[in-house]
Amino acid sequence: MKKTVRIAYFVFLSLILAACTSFPYNPPSPTTPTPEEESAAAATTAPETPAPQDEASQTLRIWLPPEFDPVAETDAGALLRARLDEFEKRRPGLNVEVRIKAPEGQASLLNALNAASQAAPSTLPDLIALTSPDLEAATLQGLLHPIDGLTTLIDDPDWFSYARELAHIQNTAYGLPFAGDTLAFLYRPNPENLSAPNWEMLQEQEIQLIFPADNPQSDLGLCLYNAMGGSFINEQGQPTLDEEPLTELLTFYQSEFISPAVTQYQSDEQVWEAYRLQDSTVAIIWASRYLDEMPADSALAPIPGLEAESCSLATAWIWALAGSNPDLQPVAVELAEFLSDSDFLAAWTASAGYLPPRPTALDSAQTALHEISLVAQPIPSNEIRLTLGTIFRDAALSVVQEHASPSAVAQSALESLE
Incomplete structure (x- = not known):
């Protein structure tokens, strides 16, 4: 949920990524916040300057996004508020x-x-909630502390494999995941056949597939390409592509059941709205979008693979250590463990509209969500998504919009990396 750091490069990388993405893979965009924005973001919280305290007391500072605000008038907010209160009573x-x-x-x-790390280290959070792309960026900028040696919870078998991998940067554990999200296949079950349709069935039933083809993250393309065994990194550690699976992916994009409208969609939100308005469609969507509303006529499934295996990508929100006081790190880790407890996550993620990253926290009746979580692979690194995402996007638009030759487009994509 330190190694060699290439600070300048990754700050630059973060700035570019932020311009072209939306959560769940909201990449980093490190710039100094303005006073007005900082004030608005922290309207419901304590002042930035630490309050005076007596010698017997300790203050543990947590930073959260608005959707996880414990004082929000939501079920998720109430659950988190009660959990934090319980932790304080224990200490x-x-x-x-x-x-x-x-x-x-x-x-x-x-x-x-x-x-804060540059201007006021004493105000840094002891515990911070970060998306997995931001966890990667913050780690490579030297802003976080490893949790290795402070907890063994991440080594517990009760984690989906994607969650455990996302918590590690360069083979070192930097956090504990607490909210997962997966790329999924959204469809309307047939009353006579509740199973998810495969690609052949879409063709037979004249159902069209929609996804954000004009999104530079290219989540569907990366997912299908990865499921076919395509490589992202060569032996020199540089971004790479394999011609055969890329050509097969681009040929798939010219299937009759791929809606021409996909070239107009740039975001998950646009695809979700289009799906709700068009009965004869299926969609590629992030699970959190569905879980937020859970329409009764729809269901999720793993994405059918172009070969035998289905696929999914996953991201997560992760608790991480960022405080300047090493004496508070054990307490911060203890709280992260307390907030990552399987029983708590079972109730809280259901209320918050996310998937629990731990199998025992996922309702056993949710077999499709369990299957998606099992096959899900971590989203590629920020560098891969920046470098290859736009190549996948441009290639998809070429074969769908311009009906270009998949093999020719694939060859051009490979040449662009040389």
Whole structure:
């Protein structure tokens, strides 16, 4: 949910990524927040300057995005508020101070973390909630502390494999995942056959597939390409592509059941709205979009593979350590463990509209969600998504809009990396 750091490169990388993405893979965009944005983001929280306290008390500072605000009048907010209160009762003299930061933009969690580390390290959060792309960026900028040696919870078998992998950066554990999200196949079950349709069935039933083809993240393309065994990194550690699976992917994009409208969609939100308005469609969507509303006429399934196996990509929100006081790290980790408890996550993720990253926290009746979580692979690194995502996007638009030759487009894509 330190190694060699290439700070300048990854700050630059973060700036570019932020311009072209939306959560769940909201990449980093480190810039210094303006006072106005910082004030708005923290309207419901304590002041930035630490409050005076007596010698017997301790303050543990947490940074969260607005959707996880414990004082929000939501079921998820009430559950988190009660959990934090319980933790304080278990530790007399400890005050848990929550500050709310925007998930993206100039006053985002990552940008505020970067700014505080330079200007006021004493105000850094002891525990911070970060998306997996932001966890990667913050780690490579030297803003986080490893959790290795402080907890063994991430080694527990009760994690989906994607969650455990997302918590590690360069083979070192940097956090505990607490909210998962997966790329999924959204469809309307046939009353006579409740199973999810495969690609052949879409062709037979004249159902069209929609997805955000004009999104530079290219989640569907990366998912299908990866499921076919396509490589993202060569032996020199540089971004690469394999011609055969890429050509097969681009040929798939010219299937009759691919809606021509996919070239107009740039976001999950646009696809969701289009799906709701068009009965004869299926869609590729992030599970959190569905879980937020859970329409009764729809269901999720793993994405059918172009070969035998189905696929999915996954991201997560992850608890991480960022505080400047090493004496508080054990307490911060203890709280992260407390907030990652399977029983708590079962109730909280259901209320928050996310998937639990731990199998025992997922309702056993949710077989489709369990299957998606099992096959899900972690989203590629920020560097891969930046470098290859736009190549996948441009290639998809070429074969769908211009009806270009898949093999010729694939060859051009490979040449662009040389």
